[in-house]
Amino acid sequence: MDEHQKSLILNSSSRFPPPHGVRLSYGTAGFRADASLLQSTVFRVGILAALRSLKTHSVIGLMITASHNKASDNGIKVADPSGGMLTPDWEPFADAIANAATPQHLLQLIDEFVKKENIPFDGVRSAEILLGRDTRPSGESLLEAAKQGINSIVDALAIDMGILTTPQLHWMVRARNKGMKATEVDYYEQLAGSFRCLIDLIPNGQKFQEIDDKLVIDGANGVGGEKIEVLKKMLNGLPIEVRNSGKGGGILNEGVGADYVQKEKVVPQGFGSKDVGTRCASLDGDADRLVYFSVPSSNSNVIDLVDGDKILSLFAVFIKEQLSVLSTEGDEKIGDNYQARFGVIQTAYANGASTDYLKQLGLEVVFTPTGVKYLHEQAARYDIGIYFEANGHGTILFSECFLSWLESRYNELSSKNKESEQHKAALRLLAVSKLINQAVGDALSGLLLVEAILQHMGWSIHNWAELYQDLPSRQLKVKVVDRTAVVTANAETMVVRPPGIQDAINAEIAKYPQGRSFIRPSGTEDVIRVYAEASTQEAADSLASSVAKLVDQFLGFGSSR
Numbered sequence: 001m002d003e004h005q006k007s008l009i010l011n012s013s014s015r016f017p018p019p020h021g022v023r024l025s026y027g028t029a030g031f032r033a034d035a036s037l038l039q040s041t042v043f044r045v046g047i048l049a050a051l052r053s054l055k056t057h058s059v060i061g062l063m064i065t066a067s068h069n070k071a072s073d074n075g076i077k078v079a080d081p082s083g084g085m086l087t088p089d090w091e092p093f094a095d096a097i098a099n100a101a102t103p104q105h106l107l108q109l110i111d112e113f114v115k116k117e118n119i120p121f122d123g124v125r126s127a128e129i130l131l132g133r134d135t136r137p138s139g140e141s142l143l144e145a146a147k148q149g150i151n152s153i154v155d156a157l158a159i160d161m162g163i164l165t166t167p168q169l170h171w172m173v174r175a176r177n178k179g180m181k182a183t184e185v186d187y188y189e190q191l192a193g194s195f196r197c198l199i200d201l202i203p204n205g206q207k208f209q210e211i212d213d214k215l216v217i218d219g220a221n222g223v224g225g226e227k228i229e230v231l232k233k234m235l236n237g238l239p240i241e242v243r244n245s246g247k248g249g250g251i252l253n254e255g256v257g258a259d260y261v262q263k264e265k266v267v268p269q270g271f272g273s274k275d276v277g278t279r280c281a282s283l284d285g286d287a288d289r290l291v292y293f294s295v296p297s298s299n300s301n302v303i304d305l306v307d308g309d310k311i312l313s314l315f316a317v318f319i320k321e322q323l324s325v326l327s328t329e330g331d332e333k334i335g336d337n338y339q340a341r342f343g344v345i346q347t348a349y350a351n352g353a354s355t356d357y358l359k360q361l362g363l364e365v366v367f368t369p370t371g372v373k374y375l376h377e378q379a380a381r382y383d384i385g386i387y388f389e390a391n392g393h394g395t396i397l398f399s400e401c402f403l404s405w406l407e408s409r410y411n412e413l414s415s416k417n418k419e420s421e422q423h424k425a426a427l428r429l430l431a432v433s434k435l436i437n438q439a440v441g442d443a444l445s446g447l448l449l450v451e452a453i454l455q456h457m458g459w460s461i462h463n464w465a466e467l468y469q470d471l472p473s474r475q476l477k478v479k480v481v482d483r484t485a486v487v488t489a490n491a492e493t494m495v496v497r498p499p500g501i502q503d504a505i506n507a508e509i510a511k512y513p514q515g516r517s518f519i520r521p522s523g524t525e526d527v528i529r530v531y532a533e534a535s536t537q538e539a540a541d542s543l544a545s546s547v548a549k550l551v552d553q554f555l556g557f558g559s560s561r
């Protein structure tokens with residue numbers, strides 16, 4: 001970096017002093033905190049994004065969102081050239097610059113990093129960063145701070161893509177770097193086109209205009225509601241009703257949205273007895289999570305939840321069916337078959353019944369810690385890797401190698417027998433690979449795939465829910481003095497620090513048939529999360545509450561001592 005570049009960083013960063021007494025870290029999904037604390041962090045992540053773009057010679061994304069968190073929070077995360085999450089190698093640098101106390105220290109850290117990473121400041125290459133934000137009121141001024149961070153790197157260009165869902169921004173970054181069309185309209189066209197293709201391939205010949213089975217969507221009062229409305233217009237005739245779109249004055253994520261519905265298992269605001277028996281879906285605040293539910297009775301607010309595990313299972317059943325059709329020999333043997341490596345990725349939150357079901361389907365199930373970045377990495381090792389967190393965050397990844405085989409198999413089949421079942425199966429898999437977001441979990445594309453598969457199977461939400469019976473479970477959160485005191489291992493299924501707590505948890509688990517419980521520090525909120533499941537709801541509740549008491553005794557403020 002030359003002197004001009006250094007003084008640019010010094011001058012601009014002096015306008016964004018870090019908050020006193022707060023230590024921020026790049027957690028499960030970027031930096032998150034009360035929005036009032038984030039100006040300097042966002043500015044500095046703008047610098048990081050520009051450096052990442054210079055280093056990779058690619059377009060980088062910056063998304064201003066705190067997703068499922070409360071409306072007064074905000075956050076920022078970086079999308080890497082693949083459209084996926086920032087490489088973990090750069091997270092320590094993100095932490096270091098976010099917490100540098102002075103402009104001089106910030107500059108020193110940047111200078112050292114630029115040298116270590118050999119980031120070119122040759123005036124030949126320029127950086128390009130796409131910026132997006134969700135609907136939070138603090139988003140506009142934080143986006144401005146991020147732009148200023150980007151602009152403090154010579155030759156860096158910030159392009160404001162406006163209000164987007166998080167997965168749209170990730171999709172655009174991936175598309176740009178692959179040389180594909182990458183506007184928001186292109187995104188909708190790709191989703192709508194591949195959805196139509198799947199519906200038009202439905203065996204009984206039903207066309208998409210003939211679907212009359214209504215879906216009601218809870219938009220979490222976030223960005224997803226308005227984006228679904230755009231898709232609905234493009235899919236003219238699709239019977240979708242959107243509630244909690246944020247236009248009616250409801251508060252983002254408050255008593256609404258996928259996080260609330262999945263954790264509390266009660267109807268969100270705006271839903272109730274009028275919806276008994278209807279297929280309903282909830283998005284989260286930035287539309288990267290999706291869960292379904294139905295309201296079983298008008299006498300209670302309890303829902304039948306169809307969570308991320310069941311979405312994963314539905315996708316797995318459908319893909320397995322298509323692969324099996326594709327591998328059966330028709331009248332004429334065409335080309336070589338391809339043994340696609342097919343695996344599914346879950347976290348410790350996956351309901352035990354879902355894991356048993358997936359294993360019974362003959363699938364390889366791998367576990368990772370919480371956080372899409374971990375699941376995505378594992379899924380990318382397969383030809384077809386489906387990952388889902390129980391909270392509804394997930395997608396399906398297809399390897400380039402499998403897709404190119406599939407394309408050529410499809411072309412061969414097209415020239416020989418367009419009516420064959422194999423031809424249709426190949427076309428369905430190609431359509432799924434275009435519909436489902438290859439960069440990150442995406443509620444909008446996931447929702448369209450669920451809808452297409454339910455139509456294909458002729459299933460109601462109830463048929464789908466009956467794939468297997470969830471074990472009763474409960475999630476709680478406990479406020480503690482320092483959540484970083486909890487260190488976990490084995491995909492977060494056991495605690496290694498503080499000493500003694502895992503033995504105490506094990507002693508509680510042993511009291512309950514089919515009992516399972518774990519704790520972990522949240523990466524997006526200042527809490528310890530507790531998960532428990534057991535053979536009855538009472539037992540799961542009781543196990544969760546005993547473990548929460550242990551957390552408080554070992555780490556808390558002592559209220560349950």
Ligand code: G16
Pocket residue numbers: 028029066067068069284288289370371372373389391393521522523524525529
């Ligand atoms: C983010 C991550 C998810 C994770 C969730 C909760 O979701 O992308 O992978 O499951 O946070 O994380 P934690 O339990 O660590 O707070 P989102 O939808 O908030 O971006």
